[in-house]
Amino acid sequence: MGTKSRKNRKKSKQQSSTALKWLLVTCGLLAVVVFIGIFVIKNFAINFLKSDSFRDYIITAMEEKLHADIDLQQLRWEGSTVYADTWRAQGHADAAFSKIEMDGMRATLDGVEDAALQIPEIRINQVSLEFSKQKRAGAPSTEVNAPSGDTKTSSSPIPSWLKNWVPNRVETGIIHVGATNLTFRDEQGTQQLALTSVETQSKPMSSPGSWEIQARNGQLSLANFPTLSIRKFETRWNHNDIFINQAELVFYDSAEISGSGDILLGSRPELNLDLKLSNLDTANLLSADWKKKITGTLHGDFTIKGEPGKRSSLISKGELQLKNGVIEGLPMLELIATYTKMQRFKRLALHQASADFVKKGDRIEISKLILQSDGLTRLEGSFTLENRQISNGKFRLGVTPGTLRWIPGAEQKVFTQAQDGFLWTPLVISGSLDQPKEDLTARLTGAAIETLVNDAPAQATDAAKKILSNPSDAINTGKKLIDSLIPLLK
Numbered sequence: 001m002g003t004k005s006r007k008n009r010k011k012s013k014q015q016s017s018t019a020l021k022w023l024l025v026t027c028g029l030l031a032v033v034v035f036i037g038i039f040v041i042k043n044f045a046i047n048f049l050k051s052d053s054f055r056d057y058i059i060t061a062m063e064e065k066l067h068a069d070i071d072l073q074q075l076r077w078e079g080s081t082v083y084a085d086t087w088r089a090q091g092h093a094d095a096a097f098s099k100i101e102m103d104g105m106r107a108t109l110d111g112v113e114d115a116a117l118q119i120p121e122i123r124i125n126q127v128s129l130e131f132s133k134q135k136r137a138g139a140p141s142t143e144v145n146a147p148s149g150d151t152k153t154s155s156s157p158i159p160s161w162l163k164n165w166v167p168n169r170v171e172t173g174i175i176h177v178g179a180t181n182l183t184f185r186d187e188q189g190t191q192q193l194a195l196t197s198v199e200t201q202s203k204p205m206s207s208p209g210s211w212e213i214q215a216r217n218g219q220l221s222l223a224n225f226p227t228l229s230i231r232k233f234e235t236r237w238n239h240n241d242i243f244i245n246q247a248e249l250v251f252y253d254s255a256e257i258s259g260s261g262d263i264l265l266g267s268r269p270e271l272n273l274d275l276k277l278s279n280l281d282t283a284n285l286l287s288a289d290w291k292k293k294i295t296g297t298l299h300g301d302f303t304i305k306g307e308p309g310k311r312s313s314l315i316s317k318g319e320l321q322l323k324n325g326v327i328e329g330l331p332m333l334e335l336i337a338t339y340t341k342m343q344r345f346k347r348l349a350l351h352q353a354s355a356d357f358v359k360k361g362d363r364i365e366i367s368k369l370i371l372q373s374d375g376l377t378r379l380e381g382s383f384t385l386e387n388r389q390i391s392n393g394k395f396r397l398g399v400t401p402g403t404l405r406w407i408p409g410a411e412q413k414v415f416t417q418a419q420d421g422f423l424w425t426p427l428v429i430s431g432s433l434d435q436p437k438e439d440l441t442a443r444l445t446g447a448a449i450e451t452l453v454n455d456a457p458a459q460a461t462d463a464a465k466k467i468l469s470n471p472s473d474a475i476n477t478g479k480k481l482i483d484s485l486i487p488l489l490k
Contacts, residue, residue, distance in 0.1 A: 067095040080109045091136055096240060098132040104178075113171075120173035127177050131265070132185035175202040180215070184308070192308065194221040198230060202237075210238040223311065226251045226284075240266040244273070255280040263308060271314070273304040282322070296325035296350070302357075317358040319368075325350035342403070348373050362386055375400055378422055383429065390436060393429035397440070398422030407444060409451030414443050 059070045071088040089100040104125030110118040182195040198218030202211045215233035222228070228249040236243040242263040249257045261273035280298040283291045302318020328347040352372040358365045363386045372378040381395030397415075401423055404410040415423035431437035 062089070067092045068097075068100075082107050082109065093136050095136070096131075097129060098136055099128070099130040101128040102126070118171055122172055122175045124175065124177045126179045126181070128181040128183075130183045130185070132183070132189065133187055172204060176200075177202070180218070186310070190223070191221070192223045195219070195230075196221065198233075205236070207238065210236065213237055220249060228257065240264070252281065252284045255284070261304075265308065269308050271304060271306050271308045274301075275304065275318075276301050277320070293329045294325070294327055296322045296353070299323055312361050315358065315360045317356075319354065319356050322350060322353035325353045341406070342376070344373075344376060348376070352378075369395075376403065379427075381427070385433070388433045390430055390433065395427040395429060396424050397427045398424045407448065409447035410444055413447035413450065414440075 059072050062068070062070045062072075066089055068089040068091045071086075073084055073086045076083040084105040085103065087100075087102040087105060089097075091097045091099065102124050105122065106124075107119050107122045110120050177200045180195060180198045180200045182193075182198075183191060184193040186192050195215075196219045198215045198220075200213055200215045202213045204211055213233075213235045215230060215235075218230050220228040220230055220233075228251045231248040231250055233247050233249075234245045236245065242265070244259070244261050244263070247257075247259055251257070256278045257275055258278075259273060259275035261271075261275075263272075264270040278297075278299050282294055282296050282298065285298075286294060298320055300318055300320035302316055302320075304314060304316050306314035326347060326349050350371060351374045352370055355369040356367045358367075363384065365382075365384050367382040369379070369381050369383075376399070378398040379395055380398075381393070383393035383395075384391045398419075399415060399422060401411065401418075404415065411423055415425045417424040425440065425443075428439045429436055
């Protein structure tokens with residue numbers, strides 16, 4: 001009995017061992033089959049990615065996504081790296097852009113994750129992007145937009161059994177562009193903004209359609225403004241909106257503009273910039289005749305607001321300062337120096353020169369104007385300039401006591417208000433920049449006549465006639481002093 005039981009147990013163990021061996025062999029064979037199947041399918045998928053069918057699939061997907069006509073040249077593969085010599089897109093009427101051109105594109109693939117083709121890095125030699133109402137292709141697209149990041153199409157050439165192995169969207173990492181060219185044109189087709197040969201590096205943000213962009217080198221061109229060289233430009237691009245985190249630009253060799261802001265390009269375009277100006281040489285703004293007569297550098301903070309592409313809507317406002325300002329070489333200053341017996345008027349140094357401004361179109365409003373030469377004179381006031389015509393020119397002119405002592409009655413009847421170390425008088429200026437008019441000369445003439453009459457009655461008639469027919473050097477001194485300040489307003 002015991003012997004039979006032991007034989008049964010031994011037989012049972014042999015059967016179990018055989019069954020386990022067959023199970024292991026079967027699992028091994030299945031693993032091999034699965035591995036081979038996966039390898040075959042994977043290689044089929046990779047071969048499909050390298051085929052013309054996949055290129056056509058990409059073109060169709062991009063045309064639906066971008067609302068554009070796409071021209072993509074033959075793709076070349078080297079291992080997991082794909083090359084495209086050229087890529088062109090012509091936007092439809094409802095596209096966000098009018099034209100895109102890319103040359104020398106190289107992308108490295110890093111497999112598929114969650115049905116997304118992973119491309120950690122893309123390098124492009126040159127990209128040209130244009131925003132314009134003109135140069136549009138075809139009619140507005142009628143397809144329903146796919147979700148962000150999804151490039152599925154209704155006419156996919158991918159076999160149904162292969163769809164789970166082929167990605168339906170692309171996730172990119174950093175994009176390096178050797179030379180970026182970007183152009184914005186207004187409704188009339190006139191260029192308003194352009195970037196030329198700018199080196200850029202773009203990185204996607206967590207929000208779909210948002211990018212961080214860093215730029216350096218190259219140039220920025222704005223309508224009615226000198227060309228700017230880009231030192232640093234850091235932005236965030238979110239669909240149709242551009243947020244400038246930091247910008248540093250150079251123009252006229254040494255002048256600098258830095259700042260931040262945003263440019264909204266959607267259905268309600270809006271421009272908001274906060275800028276800082278430094279080291280702008282006045283020689284770059286003045287005519288040849290005035291370059292040697294007025295020198296200094298402009299500095300200040302200002303804002304620009306309005307609708308991009310519409311110059312008439314842009315409003316600039318802020319404060320400007322003229323540092324190291326000097327006026328010299330003016331004949332009138334030579335006369336003033338002679339009449340007042342003060343040689344400092346020959347080379348009038350401006351120790352303080354500043355003003356607030358608001359500019360809209362061709363109209364400029366100047367307020368809080370201050371021009372001061374320590375120990376000599378100070379001008380304060382405001383005016384409006386439009387089409388080279390001065391209006392609302394209301395000022396206060398101050399001189400140090402004793403400066404006009406050679407002009408009869410000037411300090412007793414005209415410059416009568418003492419404040420802050422100056423003797424002050426009101427001043428009204430109007431007319432054109434080329435031929436400004438002021439009301440001070442007449443008041444100085446009247447004060448001189450009255451003073452002469454009171455001080456020398458016997459000789460009053462002759463003196464008055466002389467002044468009225470040909471104002472004396474003393475009277476001219478007052479006029480020339482005013483004239484010496486007028487050029488600063490031009």
